[in-house]
Amino acid sequence: MYYLKISGTVVNPAPQTMQVAIQDIDAKATRDAQGLLHRDRVATKRKINLTFGALTVPECSTILRLVEAEFFSVEYLDPNTGGMKTGRFYVGDRTAPIYTFVDSLPVWKNLSFDLIEQ
Secondary structure, X not given: OOOOEEOOEEOOOOOOEXXXXXXXXXXXXXXXXXXXXXXXXXXXXXXXXXXXXXXXXXXXXXXXHHOOOOOEEEEXXXXXXXXXXXXXXXXOOOEOOEEEEEOOEEEEOOOEEEEEEO
């Protein structure tokens, strides 16, 4: 079974889109006189971009509270391993535009943020 879990809680509703970027982290990268790259790769990390569909006020608030700690655990489907993976992440900027108002209550749409592996 596949799911997204943040701080031990399954995210519900699930994101509308999820993109996993696999990033190499270099301590140093230089080119020599022949133009060849020499690099000191120290780690490979993940950045997960999440975008949500329409959310009620309580749903949006619940999701944002899951990522308010400085660092937190994330369990997600990793495209490289083909299975579930758990890592320690932090959150980037959060954007939460109001889509419409229904009975004077806002409906959030396209809540989005990046989860960046520590």
